[in-house]
Amino acid sequence: MDRLVVLGGGESGVGTAILGKQKGFEVFVSDKGEIKEEYKKVLEHFEIEWESGKHTEAKILNANVVMKSPGIPDKVPLVQQLVSKGISVISEIEFASKYTNATIVGITGSNGKTTTTMLTYHLLKDGGLHVGMAGNIGDSYAKMVAENDYDEYVLEISSFQLDGITEFKPKVAVITNITPDHLDRYNYKFENYIASKFRIAMNQDESDYLIYDVDDEVIREWLKKHPVQSKLLPFSLKEKQEQGAWLENGTIKLKVEHKTLEMSTDILTLEGQHNVKNTMAAGLAALLVNVRKETIRKSIQTFQGVPHRLEKVLKINHVEYINDSKATNVNATFYALEGIKRPIVWIAGGVDKGNDYSELMPLVREKVKAIICLGMDNYKLKEAFGNVIDLMVETYSMDEAIKVAYKISERGDSVLLSPACASFDLFENYEDRGNQFKEAIKKL
Structure with missing residues (x-):
């Protein structure tokens, strides 16, 4: 029986433990901090062994696979030890994706990713799809896969989660923008952080799509030097695109293969130029998974926005x-x-x-x-x-x-x-x- 060790007993850790147990792993959860009472109860209910307030190395270094919470940096000695022993250390996103055939829309970026994720989910749900929203937001993705595997997932994915992928491959990837953030985790090198964000497209092929902000110089320059396999769908506030999204006289225009959609910026409930971009990204993703144009137009007018964001x-x-x-x-x-x-x-x-x-x-x-x-x-x-x-x-x-x-x-x-x-x-x-x-x- 393969042994799965989960480092970190929060939402993603406990979700991964539940899925691991369901898939026949011997599971052990270890958290250096205190595990919340509600999570301890869940682990006990599923008869999963756990420890809190310490890491017992003997129970961790014998793992076949380790899922580490995104909050634990790669340079922690325990993680380094696991890697040097050749034990695979992955993120929840990587682990859970192995057990679902769902269509995945993966969204990353320094800013706007939560709004874009919530808006995309809102469009797909209103479009009648059986869709789940997870990742950096809300419930654990692994737990969703274990309990009610959806047909589509909209995942908000941080650079830390992308650092822990090997085969993860979203059908639709979105990069909202890239500006310096979390540089303390990337040796204060901006290019390490950029590379980390672009991992979202690293396993994509020509049947997949990458939606991105072409007005963002960082993204544009990176793509020139590091081309991806996926079909590119840029969005822009400045110039017309062959395929993708752009702004023309106050009208948002979307074009994906043979589908086109136009809508006035007046219908947006969210203010600000950056929200025009978030709407373009979400609209393109919705078109790609076949949500009807009328639904997209209507749903954009009912979106309420994200708590703690303006x-x-x-x-x-x-x-x-x-x-x-x-x-x-x-x-x-x-x-x-x-x-x-x-x-x-x-x-x-x-x-x-x-x-x-x-x-x-x-x-x-x-x-x-x-x-x-x-x-x-x-x-x-x-x-x-x-x-x-x-x-x-x-x-x-x-x-x-x-x-x-x-x-x-x-x-x-x-x-x-x-x-x-x-x-x-x-x-x-x-x-x-x-x-x-x-x-x-x-x-x-």
Whole structure:
């Protein structure tokens, strides 16, 4: 009997353990941290052996295959040991895909991937397809494959998950954009991170499709030097495409082989140029899996957007409060600042992943009247914007940040939480940060 060891007892780990058990593996789950009570119960229900708070090497190094959670870096000594012994270390995406014949739409990118994933899922579901949404979002993909294998999957896939694939091959791959992010995990080399994103297409052949932003110079240059086998479907806000999607006089035009679809940007429920791109990517993916044009047009008008992504929370004294906690890198914050038309009180900071704030400078000069730093170490933010912004305040809790924002904002302003950083210094995750933001506003 093959032995499957799962490192990390979170959503993806437990899902993989369930699928592994179902497929006849001897399964062991090991988490260096604390496994949540709800997950312990699930593991016990399926009679899966687990340990929490430690890694017992003797029980791990005898594995045939190891699934490691995306949060564990490749350079951890235990992972290095496994690799040096020739034991295959893979991600959940790789493991689960072996056990399904479903059509897979895989979506990656530095920003926009959650919106594009949720919108694509929304279009396919409204189109009557038996579709599941998983990956970096929501429920475990492996658990879905074990419990109710769908005909189609829309997967949001991070670069860390792509690092752990060998044979994973989506029918439709989407790269929304590539900007520097998580460089701490890629030896601070941008090209390592780019290569990681492009792994989504590495096993594709000429019967598969790659949808990508052709306005993104990083993607364009990489494709010139590293051509892929799949059929290319570029999308652009700037120029007409032979195949793919483009913008013409306020109309989005989609063309895939012999199918064409046109729709006015007026029907989009989401604001901002980046959401025109997300809509193009999702629309192309929906056409490829044969969702009807009318359905696509109609469903785009009912899409509600993603929690913690430019989410309007409340208006108090004619000041609007916007929760963009999901903006964990500079490029995501760029979109937020670009899209807001009012003077901005900007709440930013957290765990800096090697950020370069210079691309925000023109927007900050033009639109931001005050910066409220919210993080344990705000040195880089102060260094970047200290000379440009008259008012910078350091805070160390969400309640404090909101009280300051309330004091300094005036009628017609926007208070924007768009941190450009990870959240782990003061919060559990970006959801917790966004929820605390919403709670603090309700207390005003």
